[in-house]
Amino acid sequence: METIIALSTPIGRGAVAVVRMSGDDTLSIAKKVFAPFPQHARVMQYGKVTVDDFADQAMCVYFSAPHSYTGEDVVELHLHGGVGVCTAVIDKCIEYGARMAQNGEFSKRAFVNGKQNLTNAEGIIELIEAENKLQLASGMNLLSNKLGKQTIDMQARLTDMLASVEAMLDYPEEQLETEDLPSVLNGLMDISKQLQQLLSTVKTGRIIKQGINVVIVGASNVGKSSLLNCLLGQDRAIVSSQAGTTRDTVTDSINYKDITINFVDTAGIRKTRYKLEQEGIRRSQCAINQADIILYVVDNHNTVIPNMDKPTIKVYNKCDLLREDKRGDYVYVSALNGENIVQLKDIIYDTLKIGQIDMSNVILTSARHVEVLTRTLNCIKSAIDNSTDNTADCIAQDIKEAWMTLGEITGQTSSQDIIDRIYSKFCLGK
Amino acid sequence: MTQLKTNYQCIVIGAGHAGCEAGLALARLGIDTLMLATNLDTVAYCACNPSIGGTAKGQIVREIDALGGQMGINTDKSLLQIRMLNQGKGPAVHSPRAQVDKHAYHHNMKLTLENTQGLTLRQAEATSIHVNTDGDYIVTTAVGIEYGAKAVVLCCGVYLNSRIIVGKMIKQCGPNGFSSATQLTQSLINLGYTIKRFKTGTPARINKNSIDFSVMEEQKGENIPTFSFMSTQPRNSASCYLTYSTQQTKKVILDNKQLAPIYSGEIDGIGPRYCPSIEDKIIRFADKQRHQIFLEPEGDNTNEYYVQGVSSSMPADIQYQIYTTIKGLENVQIMRDAYAIEYDCIDATALYPTLQSKQHAGMFFAGQINGTSGYEEAGAQGIVVGINCARYLQGKSQIIFRRDNSYIGVLIDDITTKEGNEPYRMMTSRAEHRLILRQDNADIRLTQLGRDIGLVDDDRYNRFIDKLYKIHQVENYLDTILSPAVIQPFFDLLGENQLKTGITVRDCLKRTSVSINELFNYLDVFQDMDSQVTQQVEINVKYKGYIDKQLIQIEQAERMESRIIPTDIDYGQIKGLRIEAMQKLDKIRPLNIGQAGRISGVSPADITVLLVYLSRGKG
Known part of the structure; x- marks a missing residue:
């Protein structure tokens, strides 16, 4: 069976998160992200999970088919909690060939593979029935929501294009008034743009679902941890006057207005000979990569703030020590007495224009939708990118694959639909 | 006094394109076979186009040939012209796609049947089939002779209760005025088969001397390999001609629309969308200014031309008017009128994907009686039925052709899984594994299977093995590394970039601008190599990415195909199946989960329920 992957623990905070994968390629995919891979089944192994821009400690255990929950090869990766690491690992595994599991798919496989007894099987049929009703309901919803409409519209346009290309291939002798290949490619570029636009809402979707990641950075001893505690309204991080106190990143969240804000406190960036602190600084870099907003904290006006390539709020801490008339282009706060902390939260909120998000627009929040649309985009890109080198039969295959993939959202995947379209659109035949 | 032999191992009813392949395969596999035809002048008769092949159909003929069938060889023997489309x-x-001499095609095939050992060809109309108490099939003929056999193959084409329609004239007969078979349908009804009524049509035949070819576009043959892997370079000299309908054509049809039987309600059969009559085309696609029309020669010893694109069931005088409006046909002399034909066929979902009846062991169906259209589609079913019927009689396992190994597999899976409401025509877009199912590799896909079955003789098999060996030889050479000094001058000619390091022959071939024959010429290797061998290697290299993708899809599909559904499954007992799905599954009775998933009206959720049910049985 195809390899499926999903987060098995609840989304959000938690000390540990478990990502589970099941299917034929499970072990080979897991070996690409985790090392050293456990030598034996059912033995937990400590090691490192490595994706593009970071590595992190993790634990891994695998179960060989059929001795697993699903009856297939299963791997569990026990990762550090929090959204960033899990998302990155899941993304990487998808890149290596896994796909997002659908709701209840692990259980379904367990039943299909005979891992459950008869009584449970009766139960699962009811579950599937219930799920069907849900699917039906969400299908109706798909029709009435904008993502559904856009997807159906895109697929309809792909159907037209495929009908043109297929008619051209199956009726080479007819002088069809069909779109020629260049105009089909133009149409594909339109769809590609539309898909990219849709996928660009992923970040917004993630923010709505999981919150804004705000990373607090700055030189050592400017009071980043104090600021975190102040923003959280509780003592979360250890605070001391000694530079280099925070060695690991510290994460916690608050709900502000209608959104969650996840604050990450980082080790102060400085040259250090302490190994542990070096590791902490490396993690800071990793946190910065996952950030939506950076709070760059200073305690004097002489600090040069590097360009972080992300929305950055310059925060001047310890403003209680500064005379009012000396203030410039900073957000002046005092972690000590709480001055301007609410304003800082407002600025964070406003930076990503959260209040201005039009919730009636399409915002992708489902990992499955994101994955389907990404795969569709890849097929379309392949069709466009190879159009000068490839013959029509290959271009048609890419378009067909894009069409089939979109069908995973719309439910339309029967090639009879394309054939029907060919005959309704063109006058064909001897 | 000797007795008339009335007992055979198998009786084939019908000697059209399906019947011929079926009968030949049966006899070649050692089955004592009787073939009946209402009229022996209809053997392998090309009732419509004098043409074999075309998109998807050409691939099918190559497959029939690769299995050891007759259609490709007979086409090459009767060839007027051959071209490669697309x-x-x-x-x-x-x-x-080939143009054939339709008379030569008939004669050549008939002679092959006559000379085949174990095959008895007999003119007789089968009027009834019934099963006797021993389980034998008894076929009664119109002249009152009863034949008995352990198995029976029905390849009745469009002859069952057929009637042809020209305007107000409706006549009980088969194609071209041949007599129809009016009694056999009743036997099928008695045996429990559902009868459908389909319709198709054919254009007029006109005299060459009345055609003004000077205003038309000539279309000559091309120098391409023969249809059969076994033939040598055949004659390829005839031309076809392209012309167009005019505004006048449209006017004549619209002025006489009320006379068209399809609009006046005279015709109730369901016609195929891909073979529309000219009146259909003009009325449905009113915006189209002109329709293209091909003139195809019907043979060497006749002046008759087939007018592709102008089928009609209009009254004969209106037909004449329509034809005179076509560019170059102003002085047309029609020799045979165009007509529509209606006929009985069965619902092929009554058959297993082996084409054996689900209800009657030893009863097989092939060709247009199964609701398909086209000589090639018929021939494909014919050879499959021949193979499976022979194996049935010999107690061997049935052969199922798969969607991932042949168009034949796609065709049979489609018609036995999906209920069709129009004659089924093969198209390349129906084959999801199109990049694998090519005309150039039909032998590689199927000849070994044909050999195992027993239809591929030593001559064909040795040629096939030789080809495989040569492909292997050339493929071994692909990893040879060429130094920049050797290959750069060639790349310069093609405008390719400067090389800094050596490059393998394979990587050279991956470049779009590099053709294998030019490269081998330049390198002075494999100069005498058969071009079909080098072409095979080239396709495998250049299309590797896409071919690999299809292979993955095939592997995924295979997992569903390999989940067998027990034949005695009671769908009514499965909790959670929707009623529609339950009824469909019970009607089609798919052999495996893959086939079940292709039934229209069965959803992925139904399949999950089915899988759960099946897995329960294990535990």
Whole structure:
């Protein structure tokens, strides 16, 4: 069976998160992200999970088919909690060939593979029935929501294009008034743009679902941890006057207005000979990569703030020590007495224009939708990118694959639909 | 006094394109076979186009040939012209198409049947089939002779209760005025088969001397390989001609629309969308200014031309008027009128994908009686039925052709799984594994199977093995590394970039501008190599990415195909199946989960329920 992957623990905070994968390629995919891979089944192994821009400690255990929950090869990766690491690992595994599991798919496989007894099987049929009703309901919803409409519209346009290309291939002798290949490619570029636009809402979707990641950075001893505690309204991080106190990143969240804000406190960036602190600084870099907003904290006006390539709020801490008339282009706060902390939260909120998000627009929040649309985009890109080198039969295959993939959202995947379209659109035949 | 022999191992009813392949395969596999035809002048008769092949159909003929069938050889023997369609659009859609001398085609095939050991060809109309108490099939003929056999193959084509329609004239007869079979349908009804009524049509035949070819576009043959892997370079000299309908054509049809039987309600059969009559085309696609029309020669010893694109069931005088409006046909002399034909066929979902009846062991169906259209589709079913019927009689396992190994597999899976409401025509877009199912590799896909079955003789098999060996030889050479000094001058000619390091022959071939034959010429290797061998290697290299993708899809599909559904399953007992799905599954009775998933009206959720049910049985 195809390899499926999903987060098995609840989304959000938690000390540990478990990502589970099941299917034929499970072990080979897991070996690409985790090392050293456990030598034996059912033995937990400590090691490192490595994706593009970071590595992190993790634990891994695998179960060989059929001795697993699903009856297939299963791997569990026990990762550090929090959204960033899990998302990155899941993304990487998808890149290596896994796909997002659908709701209840692990259980379904367990039943299909005979891992459950008869009584449970009766139960699962009811579950599937219930799920069907849900699917039906969400299908109706798909029709009435904008993502559904856009997807159906895109697929309809792909159907037209495929009908043109297929008619051209199956009726080479007819002088069809069909779109020629260049105009089909133009149409594909339109769809590609539309898909990219849709996928660009992923970040917004993630923010709505999981919150804004705000990373607090700055030189050592400017009071980043104090600021975190102040923003959280509780003592979360250890605070001391000694530079280099925070060695690991510290994460916690608050709900502000209608959104969650996840604050990450980082080790102060400085040259250090302490190994542990070096590791902490490396993690800071990793946190910065996952950030939506950076709070760059200073305690004097002489600090040069590097360009972080992300929305950055310059925060001047310890403003209680500064005379009012000396203030410039900073957000002046005092972690000590709480001055301007609410304003800082407002600025964070406003930076990503959260209040201005039009919730009636399409915002992708489902990992499955994101994955389907990404795969569709890849097929379309392949069709466009190879159009000068490839013959029509290959271009048609890419378009067909894009069409089939979109069908995973719309439910339309029967090639009879394309054939029907060919005959309704063109006058064909001897 | 000797007795008339009335007992055979198998009786084939019908000697059209399906019947011929079926009968030949049966006899060649050692079955004592009787073939009945209402009229022996209808053997392998090309009732419509004098043409074999075309998109998807050309691939099918190559497959029949690769299995050891007759259609490709007979086409090459009777050839007037051969061309390769879709050149430049990629190997997946390259399709050979031949014009044949329809009379030679008939004669050549008939002679082959007559000379085949174990095959008895007999003119007789089968009027009834019934099963006797021993379980034998008894076929009664119109002249009162009863034949008995352990198995029976029905290849009745469009002859069952057929009637042809020209305007107000409706006549009980088969194609071209041949007599129809009016009694056999009742036997099928008695045996429990559902009868459908389909319709198709054919254009007029006109005299060459009345055609003004000077205003038309000539279309000559091309120098391409023969249809059969066994033939040598055949004659390829005839031309076809392209012309167009005019505004006048449209006017004549619209002025006389009320006389068209299809609009006046005289015709109730369901016609195919891909073979519309000219009146259909003009009325349905009113915006189209002109329709193209091909003139195809019917043979060497006749002046008759087939007018592709102008089928009609209009009254004969209106037909004449329509034809005179076509560019170059102003002085047309029609020799045979166009007509529509209606006929009985069965619902092929009554058959297993082996084409054996689900209700009656030893009863097989092939060709237009199964609701398909086309000589090639018929021939494909014919050879499959021949193979499976022989194996049935010999107690061997049935052969199922798969969607991932042949168009034949796609065709049979489609018709036995999906209920069709119009005659089924093969198209390349129906084959999801099109890049694998090519005309150039039909032998590689199927000849070994044909050999195992027993239809591929030593001559064909040795040629096949030789070809495989040569392909292997050339493929071994692909990893040879060429130094920049050797290959750069060639790349310069093609405008390719400067090389800094050596490059393998394979990587050279991956470049779009590099063709294998030019490269081998330049390197002075494999100069005498058969071009079909080098082409095979080239396609495998150039299309590797896409071919690999299809292979993955095939592997995924295979997992569903390999989940067998027990034949005695009671769908009514499965909790959670929707009623529609339950009824469909019970009607089609799919052999495996893959086939179940292709039934229209069965959803992925139904399949999950089915899988759960099946897995319960294990535990």
